[in-house]
Amino acid sequence: MLEIRPNCEHCGKELPNTSAEAMICSFECTYCEYCAHNLFKNVCPSCGGNFEKRPIRPSAMLAKHPVSKKRFHEPKDLEATQELIAKYGNISPGRR
Ligand SMILES: [Zn+2]
Numbered sequence: 001m002l003e004i005r006p007n008c009e010h011c012g013k014e015l016p017n018t019s020a021e022a023m024i025c026s027f028e029c030t031y032c033e034y035c036a037h038n039l040f041k042n043v044c045p046s047c048g049g050n051f052e053k054r055p056i057r058p059s060a061m062l063a064k065h066p067v068s069k070k071r072f073h074e075p076k077d078l079e080a081t082q083e084l085i086a087k088y089g090n091i092s093p094g095r096r
């Protein structure tokens, strides 16, 4: 089950459950759309995988399955991410 993390790991932007800007990789590294696409070019700086839009958990499910309140804010070294982007950026996600 997704944790639905509350913010962008890189810039700290609030990404509540209903946000349309939340992007996740398969490990649920969570970024805002701007960071995921403009800074990281669809290459997750932690795992090299791609990002997809995070689905929204329906409100009727929230009482039983609450979203995470634990903030994880660890800005990435943008120079180091350039290496990863150079390595994976032009490879389609299914071939990484
Ligand atoms: Zn961000």
Ligand SMILES: [Zn+2]
Binding pocket: 025, 026, 027, 028, 029, 044, 045, 046, 047, 048, 049
């Ligand atoms: Zn990742």
